[in-house]
Every structure is written in structure tokens, then in C-alpha cells.
Amino acid sequence: MRSLKARNWVFAASLAALGLSSSLANAVELKIWHHTYPPAEEFIKKKAAEYTKLHPDVTFQFQSDPHGDYEVKLLAAIAAGEAPDLINVLDYLYPKFVSKGILAEADLPAMGVKSNEELEALYSPGALKGLMIDNKIYGLPEELNTFALFMNKEHFAEAGIDITDKANWPKTWDDLFVLAKKVQKKDEAGNFERLGFNWVWGLDGFWYAMEYWPILNQYGCKVLDDAGKAAINSPECVAAFTDTWQRVVTDGIGGPDYATVNPVNALQDFSDGRQSMMMAGIWSPPLFGEDVKQNYVVAPIPQKDPANPKTLLYNYSMTVTAASKNQPEAWNFLRFLTSDGDGYLRNTGYVTGLKDWEKSDAAKDTIGAEIFADQLQYGSYYWRSLTWNEEGKAIKDAIEQFAQGTSVQEALDQAAKQIDFVRSQQ
Amino acid sequence: MVKSRKNWALIFIAPSLLYLALFQLYPVLYAVYISFHKYDLMSPPQFVGISNYIRLASDEQFLRSLWVTAFYVFWTIVPVIGLSFILGGLLSTLNRSRGVWRVLLYLPSILPFVSVALVWKIMFNQRGPINDALNTVGVASIPWLTNSAYAPWALIFMSWWHATSYYTIIFLAGFLTLPRDCFEAARLDGAGLLQTIRHITIPLMKPTIVLVVVLATVNGLKAFVFQQVLTDGGPANATQILTILIYKTAFSYLDMGRASTYSIVLFGGIMALGLIQIWLISGRRDA
């Protein structure tokens, strides 16, 4: 009797131990953090549910915060040892995040590839470049992007211009500003009823950079020289900002005073039909108002030298944290998620940058997809720096200053001084 | 008996003391400690001596921010004190209707700060109601939040609206404690209104005036939400008060050492003003 009892006990204990160890090995909950963008949230949740069907022991927890709060909270959570497994990070933060040991190097076997080259071959040329440091890959693109020019067809028709005709697209910045003046509308008192064109205003440094970075490249302006000193006040940079950003203000085309700014929705004026042209990414149309949604045309951004185009390239990527205890599962899921390029483009407007994405059916159904695909090849990533946030802020401050009448040279001198100060403290 | 009562005192006070020590004093000391280090939240702090403090002298963001803070604090106090003084004084002369006015004037103070900030942000919009009102009287629209010349004032105007309501009530309470006979006597002596105010009201109200000045200063230095929501410190840092700079330095630039150094400066400033307040209050009690 006693021995039976003992045997039962042993049996039960070993069963429990088995159960425990198997649950330790398999049951995994992956925490995903993403910046707030409802279509992407829904899509990722849907893909996560599909993944759980295939791997019943992997479940997900999803959280999103708006762009500004998102990074603050992410850093706080990582510092507190509460890092999520999968996070959404802009490419310009990679140098900083990798140097602080926040990101995990890509687990190639977990993604079913043998080498970096094999993974890169799955993507458009250069798509992974912004996510690599010292030849190591730290993330996968979720949103590979460049900016294009969005134009309101109806506004141009009113001004007697058929903007669906490529011949009428602005090739140079000069063309753009001339068009802007033609299409803008003022009331008798001289107040704007409708802007022709405007830059983004009142947003963070990253937003500003999306619009000035291609221009700086076109003018041969560098934020930092090869020795790591600030070069943002060089003659090339002064010319770049004078001919484009400041000109919008001095020519009375637009400027901060005319923008209806809501700190995150930079596109509000275009979306509501109060502005005829703007620069934005392929993700923007879902945000347009109903009238504008039916009426827009996508063109390449203007160039200084149209024969030698230069554009922006950025990558709002997904990656795995070094603190994650489930890195192989996280990478495996990430590969699963981002390999559905068609689904991403259809549901969220994001281009995941997989090879030949522009030939897919989803791309054919997306207005301007061929423009984005073409422009991506001329793109370059932002300058790399450990103190990008402070440097981007310094340039943003300079822009806001010369928009109010300070000379471009003076404003950029100050930015250069601030950038050098920040870098000298590192 | 007395001895045991002394022990009782400590027993009664201990829970609060522990609480404050844990969540207020200790963090202050910790902030001092971090201010002597280079610290990015991810790797262990590195001791750097007083270099964070030395650096303040050449840190233009910080110096600019100090000036912006001082400007904001000064202008949030100046007209508000006068206006709330007058409103409080007028309210104290009323009898039956005082309660109603008091409630209506106090309403702005009960709105959540974030609501207040959001409402004003839209009211200050280029196409918002404030510019509409200006346009109807023939004044051109003002770029309230997008121009460095106007943005600090937009925040100051808003703070007037918000603070007048609160300080009016404090002044009213002060006025109600004043002895009536002083004024009667002055009136019998044939003193004019301005003379009465200058020679009788203001001296009698001095403690309340001092109190409001100090409260307004401390509240001005502690401001954060309004700037964060309306301008995020912009344009071109025109509204980047110290609390905003601390927040950005800590959580956007990940430089905890520098952020803590700024914090110590802010804390020092507030403590100095606080000590003045304590000194004034206790001085008043002795009098």
C-alpha cells in the first residue's frame, strides 16, 4: 500500500516535471511594441494570430504609443529591464541603439537563411543597408520608404493645368515654386484660402529631415565632414536651404505661419484640401480626407539637377531586442510577418522592400507605386551619428530661425556650433 | 509624561517621514549623485566629477532655457497679481452675489491641465477663434504658436487666464480677513480711494501678496504640461523652459547626467524661493 502510494507520488512528480519543462521550452509570449498607426496594428495582430495557429505555443501581446511618446517609453522600459521582444525602430537610431547594446543581431538560422548575402538577396538592393552596422544585420524593414510629391488634381484643374500630364510635373525646385504660386488661392484681403505648397512645420527633427535630407544631397551638402565635425554651415548647405526652404517663406508661398499644425499630423492641410502640393511617403493616402483621396497624383520630388537625381531613403524597421529571452522565436516571427509584402502594402501602405515588390498586384493597385519604386534607387539614408537626436534638433532649430528672418548662414552657424558642442561632450 | 509624549510625536510622524524620505529626499540625493556622472540608463554610471556643472557655462541650450524660464515666470506673475488683486478686492465688496461670481471665476482652475492646453492650442491656431476675433476688428492674424516672437506670449496669455482665476480666490480670502473699521476710519478722514488702497489696503494685504508672488513663482518654475502640449519647446527653442529641456535631455538624448545637473539647478532655484516663502510666513506669524 505504502509503496503504491510512493510510486504514485513519483509518477505524479515526474509528470509534473515533464509538463513544466515542456512548457518552459515551448510556451512563449512575444511582446511587440509599435508606434501608433492603426492599419499596421490591425495587420500585425492579424499576422500574429495566423502565426499562433501555426505555432500554438507562441502567443503575442501588442502595444502601441504615438511617435513622440513611443521612444521615451521604449527607452524607459528597456532601462527598467522590461524590454519588449520585438520593437519598431527608425533606421537613424540604429547606431545609438546598437552602441548601447539594445538590439540583437539577426538570428539567420531562425529566419531560415544561411548568410547575410542570402538575406540581402531577398530584398531590393540596399534595402537592408540602413539596418546594418559593421556588416551585421540588426533588423528587417517594415516600412522602406522615400518621399514623393503629392499633388491635388482638382486644384490644378481649377488653375487650368492638367497635372496628370507628366510634362506638367515640376522637375526642379524652381518649377515647383512657380507652380505653387499658380495654384495657390487668396481672398480679397490677401489671406491664403489655399496654399500651393508648404514644408512641414512644428514637428520633431526627424520629420524636418525627411524633407531636407534629399535637398542636402542634391546640393552636395554634408551635415558632418569626414572628420566628424559639423559641416552644416558650408556654402553648399547654405545654398541648399536658401534656394528651397527659405525661399518658400521669402517668396510668400508658405511658411510656419500658414500651416495648420497639429504636432503629428503634418499632412493636415493637404489632407483637408487647404494645400495643393506636399512631400510625403507612400503611407500617407489613408490619412487623406475623402475629397482628396479621389484626387491626388504622385510625382517624383523636384531635383537640383534632374539628370542626376538624389532622394531620401528611410526605414522604419522591426527588430528584436538584446534583452529578449525568445530571440529565435522573435526573429522567426519577424521573417514570417515581413515576408508578406503584398499584405503589408494592401493593408497598411508600407513597402517592406522585398525584391520585385513593385511588380506585385498590390503595387499595381497602389497609386504612384512605380514612382516610389523608381525613386528608392536614388535614395540615401540620413547621416549616421550616436547623437542624431540632438543634431537633428539643432538643424530643426536653425530652420525655424531662418523661417523667421534670421539669415540662413547665421542660423546654420549656430546649428554647427551646437552640433560640435554636443559631439565634443561624447 | 512629557518624555512619552515626545515618543508619540515620532510615532505619529514616522510614516510620513518614511514616505517622504523614500520618494522625495532619496531621489533628490540620487539626482545629485547622477549629476556627477555620465549615465545613459543602459550602461553603469561613470564618475566625471563636476564636469557636468562646468559644462553648463558653455551650454547654450541651457543658458537660453534659463532665460526663457525667467521670462516666462516673470511675465506670468506681473499682471496676474494686479488683476487678481483687483478682482479679489471687488468680490469682497459684494454681498449677496459674491458666491455666484466666485464660482464662475474659479471655473478655469478646475479644468484638467491637459484639457486647458488642448483647448488653447486650437484657439491659438492660425484659423482659430482668437485670430478670427482679431480679423473681425481689423487686425491681421497672428502666428501665435509658430513664431518665436509670439509663442512665449501665447503661453503667458494662457497662464494669465488660468492663474488669475486661482489667485483671485486667494486674494478674496485675504480681503475678507481685513478689519472693516480701518476703511471706515479712512473714509471718515476723507481719504480718497487710491490713498486708501496705497496706505491701508496694500500694507494690510502684504502677507497675501507675498504668498501669491511666491506661489506663482514656484508654479511658473514647475510648469511643464502647457509647454509640452502647445509648442513642445519650439519654435526654435523659444518656449523651451527648463522642465522641457530636462525631459528631452533625459529621454530623447539619453543623457541622465546632464539632465540631473539641470534638475539640481531647477531644484536649487525653487528651494531658494521656497525658503524665502517659509521665512516670510514665519516672520508674519511672529508679527
Place this chain on the structure above:
Amino acid sequence: MRNARTERIAVFAFLAIFTAIALFPIVWMLGASFKTDKELLDGSLWSFGSAGISNYVKAFSARPFLRYLLNSLLAAGVSVVITVVLGVLAGYGFAKLRNQYTEIIWIVVLASIMIPIESIVIPLFLQVHAFGWHDTYAGIILPTALNAAGIFILRQAIQSIPNELLEAGRIDGASEFRILRLIVVPLLAPSIVVVSVLTFSLSWNSYLWPLIITSTDSLRTLPLGMAAFQMTLNTKYSEIMAVSTFGTIPMAILFVSLQRYFIDSAIGSGIKG
């Protein structure tokens, strides 16, 4: 006599102007929450909106504002309880059982009133995370729950209670706890309400601390939810106004029911010193 009447009219006119200024943004907010965005920006100040309650519906379907409300109420409630209980105890100690130690500790209380949360938010964050309270209710509520100004007000109130009342109790052999409970607390009722109201509004406005310490959406308090909502791409102004109005309702209810104490609390935070 005529002079007094014109004077009176002038006073009313002056008050009316400033009351109108005080009320305008509130009325405008309420009106805007029932407009569409186009109506809101077209300059028609006094027309009624055609949006009905659609802005409210949209805001509530975008974010769990009721949950945020409950979180805010919980945080404010706990803060009130902690401040009142600890504040009455400490206030009695400071007011009626003074000795050389309490005088020194009093300085700590006064200093605590002055400490801006912005200047200690980083160390406090590190400390609270060391407690394992990151992203928990305890982490959101407890570190800022005790309102030192509450101790200050309660001490002032207890000081005005005549010593003879307490001595009578002591002669009867009552312990200090009994004296506090049976003699002091009943006399303190108005001040306790004042402190509660003050602590409640402080907690209701608390922004920076909960922002940093929470990551989970369901732990967010109302101000955070409101701010996050306005930072979300494609949020409409009119929806923001709906949310702002909603955030005001609980305070308005509290204000209407406890009006006298609210005003005393404004006064109490200073004048009673």
C-alpha cells in the same frame, strides 16, 4: 446714493468682462466638441455644430477612455486616503507634540512641498523600477500619493485646536491615539475635505510621472490618454475637444457638489499658513 449705484454697476461690468473671458474657452470647447473639423476652422464662432455626438463616439472607439477614467479615479482616491491618514497623524505630531526633532523634520516636509517632480523624475524612475513597480498601479500611484502640502494644511488646522481640549483628554488617561481619534479628528472634518479636494485635483492633473512609469495602455490615466489621443496621426481637432470636455466632467461634478471646499482648498493651500 447715485454715486454708489454707478459704482456698483461699474463693479458688475468689470466682473462680467472677466467672467466672460474666464468662461469663453470652456464654452468654446463644449461647442467645438459638437462640430465637424470644417465648422471648427471656418470662423463661425457661435453657430451650433452638425456633428452631434459623433466626435465622442469616435474618440471612445479609438481609445478606452472609460478605463483611463477609472485609472485616474483610482489614483486620485488612493492619494487622498494616504494623504489624509498620514497627514492627520503627522499633522498632530507636528502641531501638538512638538520637540526639537519634529522641528527639524518639519523642514523636510516644507522642502518636499517645493520639490518639482521634473527634477526628481529620473532617480525616482530608477528607484521605482528597482522596487519592481515599473508599469504597475503601485508604481503609478504610490510614489506621488502623499501630498506634503496636505500635511502642512492639517498641521495648521490642528494647531488652532485649543490645548485645553487635549489636556482634558490626557487627564482622563486617554492615549494620544484616542485623543486624536475622538477629539481632534471630529474637529478636523472641514480641513480633511479641503485636503482631499486639493490632493484629488493634484493627482487628477498628474502627467509626467504616469507618462514615464507606464507602458501598458490599460494602465494609462486620463491626462495621458488625452495627450496620446491628440498625438495620434489623423486625429481631428473636434474629437480632441470632445475628449477634453469628457476629461472635465468628473472634476465639474466634484466641483459642483463640493464647491465650498474647493474654494477653501485654493485658500487653504496658502492663506491658512
